[in-house]
Amino acid sequence: MAKKNQHVVPHKDGWAVKGAGNNRATSVHDTQQQAINAGRDIAQNQQSELVIHRRDGRIRDKDSHGNDPYPPKG
Numbered sequence: 887m888a889k890k891n892q893h894v895v896p897h898k899d900g901w902a903v904k905g906a907g908n909n910r911a912t913s914v915h916d917t918q919q920q921a922i923n924a925g926r927d928i929a930q931n932q933q934s935e936l937v938i939h940r941r942d943g944r945i946r947d948k949d950s951h952g953n954d955p956y957p958p959k960g
Contacts, residue, residue: 892925
């Protein structure tokens with residue numbers, strides 16, 4: 887499976903987890919925290935990055951789950 891960053895983004899039905907470049911949501915959740923938890927599981931399995939967005943679309947936080955023991959801070 888390709889490593890795709892997972893994005894937690896606003897959705898008309900709450901919050902969605904979307905793989906980078908995907909048009910469709912992987913999953914939709916009532917709360918942002920539920921979406922973060924689901925996205926984190928996927929990112930850990932794929933050893934990719936979880937990118938959490940605010941309601942306005944701006945990036946709120948990033949959480950790296952890659953193999954790099956010294957990931958860049960930012």
